[in-house]
Amino acid sequence: MKPYQTNRSRAYYRHHRKRVIQRKSKIAKQLGWHSRFTGSFAKGKIHCSCWMCSQKTNRNGWPHSQVIQLARFNHQLDDDRS
Known part of the structure; x- marks a missing residue:
């Protein structure tokens, strides 16, 4: 959690983390990607930004x-x- 006090509970952060993971894992499933851990979808991008793609x-x-x-x-x- 953040070092300063907020008025949001841990359940709030858990809910949104789960929502983001579900959205990104659904996109990865449509593209045929396989991930070892679903938690890796919690942060960062899920697309390739290399110069070829x-x-x-x-x-x-x-x-x-x-x-x-x-x-x-x-x-x-x-x-x-x-």
């Missing part, structure tokens, strides 16, 4: 959102030309 990378060109936007613009230009 990230969609928002500037390493290989435009960010994902701008690639979609450019594709829409090109589609509109093609429609206007024909």
Whole structure:
């Protein structure tokens, strides 16, 4: 617990920790991941942020959102030309 006094009980923190673990373990189960301990989902992220997996990378060109936007613009230009 935190070093200062709060008005929340241990049951409150246990409840929210359990809720977070359930949410992240459900996502991991959908992706086919296996974890040794479910408590590892209590903190941190559950996605990969490496440069190969990230969609928002500037390493290989435009960010994902701008690639979609450019594709829409090109589609509109093609429609206007024909």
